[in-house]
Amino acid sequence: MTFASVVPHHIAIVMDGNGRWASKRFLPRLVGHKKGVDSLRRCAKACESRGVGVLTVFAFSSENWNRPAEEVSGLMNLFAVALGREVPELNADGVRLCFVGERANLSKKVIEGIEQAESATAGNSRLILNVCFNYGGRWDIVQAVAKLADLGQPATEQNLNNAMALAHVPDPDLVIRTGGEQRISNFLLWQSAYSEFFFSDHLWPDFDETALDQAITAFSQRERRFGKTSDQLVAQANNPPLV
Ligand code: FPP
Numbered sequence: 001m002t003f004a005s006v007v008p009h010h011i012a013i014v015m016d017g018n019g020r021w022a023s024k025r026f027l028p029r030l031v032g033h034k035k036g037v038d039s040l041r042r043c044a045k046a047c048e049s050r051g052v053g054v055l056t057v058f059a060f061s062s063e064n065w066n067r068p069a070e071e072v073s074g075l076m077n078l079f080a081v082a083l084g085r086e087v088p089e090l091n092a093d094g095v096r097l098c099f100v101g102e103r104a105n106l107s108k109k110v111i112e113g114i115e116q117a118e119s120a121t122a123g124n125s126r127l128i129l130n131v132c133f134n135y136g137g138r139w140d141i142v143q144a145v146a147k148l149a150d151l152g153q154p155a156t157e158q159n160l161n162n163a164m165a166l167a168h169v170p171d172p173d174l175v176i177r178t179g180g181e182q183r184i185s186n187f188l189l190w191q192s193a194y195s196e197f198f199f200s201d202h203l204w205p206d207f208d209e210t211a212l213d214q215a216i217t218a219f220s221q222r223e224r225r226f227g228k229t230s231d232q233l234v235a236q237a238n239n240p241p242l243v
Contacts, residue, residue: 006220008173010054011047012195014187015040016179017203030074035205037082044095044129046209050216054128054169058187062102062136076110079133083113087120094126100165101135102143128169137189140165144190166191174219178204178211196222 015036022032040057047055059079065072090097099114106114114133144163145155153159161167172188175195182199184192198215200207225233 007051007216008196008219009052010056010170010172010174011052011215012056012058012172012175012188012192013043014058014175014177014179014185015204015207016177016181018205020179021203021205029071030078032203032205033075033078037078037086039205039207041086041089042208043212044090044127045093046212048093048095048127050212052127054130054172056100056130056132056166056169056172056188058132058135058185060101060133060135061186062134062139063186076107080107080109080113083117087117090129091121091124094124095121096124096128097121098128098130098168099133100130100140101133102139103134106134130166130169132187135165136186137184138186140188141190160190164190171195174198174215176200176215178202178207194224194226196224 018032018036019029020032021035022029025031044055060075064075067075087097097117099118103111103114141160141164143165144160147163148155148159166188171191171193172195174197175184175188175192176198177183178200180199180201180203188195196219198218200211200215202208202211223230223233228236
C-alpha cells in the first residue's frame with residue numbers, strides 16, 4: 001500500500017462546536033465563538049510549525065445568515081475586532097491572509113478589515129490562511145460558471161478550476177470537521193473531490209495540537225488512489241517517471 005505523504009500540504013477545517021462549547025458552560029454562544037478565534041490562532045501556528053502550506057477555514061457560511069440576528073451581528077462584530085487584533089501577530093508569523101466568499105452584502109467595516117488584512121499580509125508565504133467568510137460551495141460554483149459566461153469561455157474542468165474562489169491554492173489534501181457531525185455543509189464542494197476526510201469529536205475551542213496531530217496521523221495512513229488501483233500505485237512508486 002502507498003501511504004499519503006506524511007504532512008498534508010493543504011488542510012481545510014469546518015470549525016464546528018463553538019455554540020455547544022459555550023452552552024455546556026452556561027455561557028452565551030458568542031463566548032464560544034471568541035474561544036473559537038483563540039483555537040484558530042493556535043491551529044494556524046501548529047500548522048505552520050508542522051510544515052503545512054495552506055490552511056482553509058469555514059468562518060461564516062452563506063447559510064449562517066439564518067441564525068438569530070443577535071448571533072449574526074455578534075459574529076460580524078467579532079470578526080471585525082478579531083481581524084484588527086490578530087493581523088499584526090499573523091503578519092509577524094509570515095501568514096498570508098486571503099478571504100474567500102461573497103463580499104457584496106458585508107458591512108463597510110468588515111470589508112475594510114478584510115482589505116487591510118489582505119494587503120498587510122500579501123507579501124507573506126510561510127502559511128496561506130484562507131478564511132471562508134460568507135462562503136458556500138454552491139455559491140462558488142455558480143460564481144465560477146458566471147465568470148466563464150462573462151469571459152465567453154467553455155465550461156471545461158480546467159476553466160472552472162481557474163474561475164473558482166480558491167484557484168490560488170491546490171485542492172485540500174485533508175478536510176477536518178470538528179464537533180462530532182459528519183457532513184460537508186456546503187464547504188469546498190468542488191475542491192474536496194479527492195480530499196481525505198477526518199471527523200473529530202472535539203468541539204472547535206478544544207481542538208488543540210494533539211487533536212491536529214491525530215488528524216495528520218490518520219491522513220498519513222490513508223492510501224490516496226485518485227481513481228487508480230493499489231497495484232498501479234505500487235508500480236508507479238517503483239518506476240517513477242523520468243523528469
Ligand atoms: C460553528 O460552530 C462556528 C461558526 C459558525 C463560526 C466560526 C467562527 C470562528 C471560529 C471565528 C472566526 C474568526 C476569524 C477572525 C477568522 P457552531 O456555532 O455551529 O457550534 P454548534 O454546532 O455547537 O452550535
